[in-house]
Amino acid sequence: MGGVSSARGAGQPAIIEAVLPRRTRLARKVPGRETEEQVLVTNVDTAFVVQALDQTFNPRLLERMLLMCLEGGVQPVVVLNKADLCTDPAAAVAEARRRAGEAAVILTSARSGEGIDQLRPWVTPGKTGVFMGPSGVGKSSLINQLYGEEIQPTAEVRERDHKGRHTTTWRELIVLPGGGLVIDTPGMREFHLWMAGEGLHEAFPDIELVALRCRFRDCRHESEPGCAVREAVAAGQIDPDRLASYKKLRQELEYLHRLRHWQRPPHRRPRSPRPRSEEE
Template sequence: MRHVTDLSALGWTAERLAELPPDSAPARVSRVDRGRLRVLGACGETRVHPAAVLYDEAGTGGPAVGDWVAVRGELAVAVLPRRSAFVRSVAGRTSAAQVVAANLDVVLVVDALVGETRLRRVERYLAVAWGSGATPVVVLTKADLCDDVPAAVAEVAEDALGVAVLPVSSVTGAGLDAVRALLGPGSTGAMVGPSGVGKSSLANALAGRTLAETREIRESDGRGRHTTTARELHLLPGGGMLVDTPGMRELGLYDDAEGVDTAYADVASLAAECRFRDCGHRSEPGCAVAAALDDGSLDPGRYRAWRKLQAEAHRQLLRVDARARAQERARLRTFSRALREQPNRPR
């Protein structure tokens, strides 16, 4: 790890001074190891213990990679307010959340230009990335193994509305300068994506040295295997920072309704044009979504993915928000009462 004494190189800004508790010093979390934090500060890299009061039931309050913490001696006593955070829900029927990385300027949604169809997977990551508060960018790796890179990029770009799509090759170096340009001095990016898409190779290529071990790709589908085992913040030669994350078998949404509508802005815009505000987009008259499906201007697969993520975000909201649960119960009671009061209802 390169030694840093100027905190601005780690993304520190003067306005954060007001957020520091008395008699503490700022440091940035580069790794979380079994309850201990590896942090970068004015004195270089050190290890500190997080105070118990930093953790909450939701799981979002504890220190995460990329967080700024206030340190007194060997104790982190506070997590400073986050400017952005990539958050996913913990697997299972739970309201708990996991902060993958915090205080990001850009989220690099990484997938490979080989193997299985990637559109729905990229859309899911973009929904969470839009909800993070950072700028999402799609990075498509292994361009050297793709027969028609422009066509593959165009296919993803058609669905990744308002997002740059960059093809790269960690082998030939093609496209790496465009990614480096996103990670200027003091800026922080995080790579997210499934296992085997080349995140570790990309991190090594951007850093110009080995940050993470890599494994040879499989001949059957051109995909690699999971190598990164923990999230870690790395300093890059150009002055930027990069968080490498393990591949995610499951990316659950956590309170990301707004991110879903941003990722699917075309579908959300159609839904806003429906005659009825509570349109179910099935057989209701004046449904703009149904009309777009009928005339072929809306891809049925993209529509189904939007509905699926909307429902997932709604379920998660009900788990974490007591007021939302009460409103949902009231809505269901009103709906049931309306059914009972229908004059032609079978008795």
């Protein structure tokens, strides 16, 4: 979804004439044990990473989804929805900003309309945004607010655990009245990182900046002498929980890299043809 193509055939089944190259993408590892990439959307400008301010609020998941956005070249915007259910939204915004790096953090309520106007500058004509997050966080409800009427089905979350049910079961591209495009996506029940290069550094710019002062260039911030990152944690300049998240994501990506290398079939030289004998 989002691989914008040119097509013709108004009022009739469209004929795809060309598919544009991917300039951005959001991808994860396929669920299960396979180490393959699953591309979710391509050619989007903004990813609205939606979290609900209820019992499901998960800063660790927020960090993982931000990493996916940055790795794919997509501008992330953190959306904290259901502000009307939160007793201390200011604290939740502060926690999200601590995790979000340079990404914008917007407080919204799809029920009351709070914060919706702050989303509109990100989906102007010629721009495409995608709403992503777990089921029940209000992605479809936010799109309905942006559109101005209820075009996407919604459902109440379960009271016992505040988890949502899939009302969006496929990815759908929607043209907003103002000319922007948004993509509604199903909730993610499994989210495994795919290969990351610079995305990890971009998701944790505070740690990377301090790490430049480490004695060793390849410092892993474990027990090496002269580690500026551990010194910053001891001085209260870096949250130890954030460093723990950084290490956990780095370890997961390194494991995925090794696993993918192990599963890669060995390279075999092509067999040379058997020389023909004179009797053949």
